Amino acid sequence: MAARLILRGCRLLAASASFQPLPPTTLSECVRSCQVAPSSLPKASLHTSSLCSLADSLPEPIGDTHKDLLCLLKSAESVDDILAIATSRHMDGNKSSMVICEIANREVQYKQEVLKDQRFQDLLKAADTQIHGMYNINLIKLLKSLHRLGMDRKDQILQSLETEVLWRLRKLNMGNLAQLSSYLTPADNSIAKGSLQQELMKQVELRWTEIKEPRTVVALLFRLGHMSKTLTEHLEDKVLEFADQFTPEQTRKIILAFAAQGRRSLPVLRVLSFHLWQHQPQLSPSVILSLLSSYAKLTFCHTQMVDRMTKDIIPRLPELTSLEISSLTRSLSLLKFSNVPLCEAITQACLERSESFSTSQLCYIILNFANLNFHPKEEFFSLIHQRVIPEMDSLRFNLQLDLVLSLCILSHVTTPFLQRVLEPQFYSKILEETSQKSRSHCWKLLQINCTAQLECPDYPGPLLPRDVLQSLARKAKSLDLSELRKSVQDVLKVIYPAPEPCRFNTPNVYGWQLDCELVLDSEYNALPVKDFEAPYCLQSEGTQPLPQGARRLVVVCRDFSFFHVRSKDLLGAFVMNRRHLQAAGFLVVEVPYYEWQELHSEWLKQSYLKDQIKKAVAEDMAR
Structure with a gap:
């Protein structure tokens, strides 16, 4: 009964100020209902936290005068007009905060002049003197507005407002706390390490179960998630609870927050992607670009969702800038997701708007195409050669190496590109490198030299000397x-x-890892491979030529990372690997992961390898 009386009192206080006395009949009914009420009530219903949360959930009233003032402020054309409206009325704390918030929402060019304006100072004094009577939401909005206007954090009024918020933290609901987080997170170190920041984190971590709205989850995860691993774990549970209620923009913010933290929470990513794929209408280009970029950063690919986004972005491609198109291509490359119509549309956009693309952007696009093993039109390669060759010296060292390797992968490398990276001035930098990327650079340079040697018969030179090949191969050995x-x-x-x-x-001069070499005679018998000459090895032990009818085989394992996502198509670099080994005279026996993992016994594995070797020899004999 006490809880009912308090509830009724709260409602009466939140109602209009006008009070109509109850008639005697109604009063007697209330007394009679109190007398027949049971004397024993559950203790949970009288818990103070329940009563406090009930009071906090009640709407804070805005009188008619507040509504009229808000309409006047919205209709004002300039900040000066807003201040003029404020001076013509009596301003209490809540009204002053409304005026200051409206000023902060406008595009203020001279913020310091506004802060020093006497009329603005009068509004601050009114808010400061009546701070205890301000509504919670108005108090928080006032803090955010003053921060947006650039007020000094050491200002006495601002410190007074922060102190008042600190005292009220326990009474604020989760929506208010989410609003407050947007004020604290961009603050400088002195504020971020202060008591207000710490208390806010404590309150959110203790009361996270009170979250009732999806937008509150998004705000807290986006602004506070990176500060507390425990809080992020709690908010993940709330994300799963509200997964079907998020808008595309809210989903974008959540996944961006995970990407910024490097947090690859697969259950959350899968659920959000599923609901976005199932229930949401066509997505905007900004949402698609953000989601693809975040997916790529988290190495997560929801195939149906990514396929839908790539189809949705094709008709909107003319709306994208050159930087956005380059970013889109990079995301697809990192996800190892190839969509041929989209890649063709990107190629056409580059040809039609070639002047809007910088040289480096065109280079990155061809890099991503090479990784996906997508071969664009001949006109696109002509554009690359026309734009890049004159500006080759201005490109970064890493980009030059990657560009030439990409053209090798796509079989469109020309003599100027090869000569650029195979000259002593270029490869001497790689030999002198000691960074972690030096091994990758050695592999790439060996593969470029292999392309020039095996796939470019008209290339006049230069090629890498034997001693340089040995140094690079030893440095790249894994x-x-x-x-x-x-x-x-x-x-x-x-x-x-x-x-x-x-x-x-x-270890060999081709830059490829040979998992296993074999020399088989015409009867499929293995001969000692070390007895025969092997000019591709760094240190060839054998001197005998291959016998008549003998064949040199190489077994190459194809791991999961060598393929497109959810596909049996190899990425561009490994397609080039197959070409190089075949051009070098090997019979290539490939062992893909998806076939090997189906073999559950040693006998099956042995039979599989024997069959693959015999199949490769039979195909060679048929040719």
Whole structure:
């Protein structure tokens, strides 16, 4: 009964100021209902936190005068007109905060002059003197407005407002706390480390179960999630609860927040992507670009959602800037997701608006096309050669190397590009490198030299000298073996148990990792591979030529990362790898991960490898 009386009192206080006395009959009915009420009530109903939360949830009234003032402020054309309206009326704390907020919402060119204006100072004094009577939401909006106007954080009025908010924190609902977080997060270090910031985090971490609105979850996750791992975990539960209620813009903010934190929460990403794919209408280009970029940063690809976004962005491609198109291509490349109509549309956009694209943007687009093994029109390569060759010296060292390798992957490299990276002045920088990227640079330079040697018969030179090839190969050597490669090599050792019939992980001048080399005679018998000459090896031990009818095979493992997402198509670099090995005279035996993982016994694995080797020899004999 006490809870009912308090509830009724709260409603009466929140109602209009006009009070009509109750008639005697109604009063007697209230007394009679109190007498027949049971004496024992559940203790939970009298809990103080429940009563406080009930009071906080009640709407804060705005009188008719406040509404009239708000209409006048909205109709004002300039900041001076707003201040003139304020001086013509009696201003209390709430009205002063409304005026200041309206000023902050306008595009103020001379903020310091506005802050020093006497009329504005009078509004600040009115808000400061009546600060205890201000509504919670008005108090928070006033703080945000003063921050937007550039008021000094050491100002006495601003500090007074922050102190008042600190005292009220426990009475603020979660919506108010979310509003307050937008004021504190962009603050400088002195404020961010202060008591107000700490208390806000404590309140949100303790009361996160009170969140009732999706927008509150988005605001707290976007502004405070990076400050507390525990809070982020709690907010993830709320995201799962409201997953079907988020708008596309709210979903975008949530995934952006995860990407900024590097937090790859698969359950949340899958649920949000599913509801976005199932229930939302066509997405705007800004949302699509943000989602694709975040997916790429988190290495997460919801195939149906990405496919839908790539289809939705094609008709909107003319609306995108050159930077956005370059970013879109990069996201698709990182996701390893190829959409041929979209790539063709990007190629056409580059040709039609070539002047709006910078040279570096065109280079990055061709890099991403090469990774996806997408071959654009010949006109696009003509544009690349026309724009890039004169500006080659102005490009960064890394970009020059990647560009030439991409043209090698797409089989459109020309002599000027090859000569640029194979000259001593260029490769000497790679030999002197000691950074973590030096190994990757060595691999790329070896592969470019391999292209010039094996796929460009008209290339006049220069090529990398033998001693440089050996230095680069030793520097690029990797001892890391994937589980697939280890397993395949173990099975091959069982199939060919004779003394050293195979050679594993051979360092070579081609820049490719050879998982296993074999020399088979015409009867499929393995010959000792080290007895025969191998000019591609850094240190060839054998001197005998291959016998008549013998064939040199190489077993190459294709891991999951070598393919397009949810596809059996190889990425561009590994398609070039196949071409190079075939041009070097090898019979290539490929072992893709999706076939190997279906083999659940050693006998099946041995039979599979034997069949693949016999199949490669049979195809060569048929040719």
